[in-house]
Amino acid sequence: AQTVTQSQPEMSVQEAETVTLSCTYDTSESDYYLFWYKQPPSRQMILVIRQEAYKQQNATENRFSVNFQKAAKSFSLKISDSQLGDAAMYFCACMNRDDKIIFGKGTRLHILP
Amino acid sequence: DTAVSQTPKYLVTQMGNDKSIKCEQNLGHDTMYWYKQDSKKFLKIMFSYNNKELIINETVPNRFSPKSPDKAHLNLHINSLELGDSAVYFCASSQPGGVYNEQFFGPGTRLTVL
Numbered sequence: 596a597q598t599v600t601q602s603q604p605e606m607s608v609q610e611a612e613t614v615t616l617s618c619t620y621d622t623s624e625s626d627y628y629l630f631w632y633k634q635p636p637s638r639q640m641i642l643v644i645r646q647e648a649y650k651q652q653n654a655t656e657n658r659f660s661v662n663f664q665k666a667a668k669s670f671s672l673k674i675s676d677s678q679l680g681d682a683a684m685y686f687c688a689c690m691n692r693d694d695k696i697i698f699g700k701g702t703r704l705h706i707l708p
Numbered sequence: 709d710t711a712v713s714q715t716p717k718y719l720v721t722q723m724g725n726d727k728s729i730k731c732e733q734n735l736g737h738d739t740m741y742w743y744k745q746d747s748k749k750f751l752k753i754m755f756s757y758n759n760k761e762l763i764i765n766e767t768v769p770n771r772f773s774p775k776s777p778d779k780a781h782l783n784l785h786i787n788s789l790e791l792g793d794s795a796v797y798f799c800a801s802s803q804p805g806g807v808y809n810e811q812f813f814g815p816g817t818r819l820t821v822l
């Protein structure tokens with residue numbers, strides 16, 4: 596069975612500082628995708644960053660980067676230079692080749708001015 | 709017990725046809741969503757309904773029309789299907805409020821337009 600675990604229900608970071616959100620996953624698939632989604636108060640899922648499991652290089656998108664440790668099945672999200680607009684729920688997700696997607700429980704990120 | 713179900717799982721159809729995808733959730737949630745999975749595998753929001761009322765309507769061709777007969781159902785009707793509509797469509801639901809705004813996803817409907 597595919598599982599995704601986010602062990603931090605809530606986190607806070609000072610504006611302009613760096614924060615890392617943890618995610619571990621378990622899958623028996625050899626080929627899969629990992630995502631971080633942001634959920635603002637309007638509640639839809641917005642993609643933050645995506646990583647293909649066969650790629651060793653960590654994905655980056657502007658201030659967002661991941662630390663993908665395939666052997667450890669770890670996929671953490673680093674947000675640099677945190678901004679007030681980054682405050683949201685963040686969900687880690689794993690999708691296999693059959694498009695079955697499993698989300699973690701989410702981490703609520705607070706940005707302190 | 710399936711929490712969020714979609715029918716059909718696979719849909720193959722000709723260009724120009726009209727088709728519907730049905731979604732039902734038995735979780736008692738107030739909010740339902742339709743997402744389209746693009747070629748890079750990530751999910752893009754299309755619509756969101758809260759208690760049968762449309763609350764999110766992203767830039768989607770007006771050939772796509774969601775219909776919510778009650779809060780447990782959110783169907784997606786697509787008119788005049790085009791090749792570019794081929795994708796996997798996911799339905800989801802969530803309950804507002806609480807610490808976690810977890811969304812529960814259906815299994816997806818793979819639409820292939822020929």
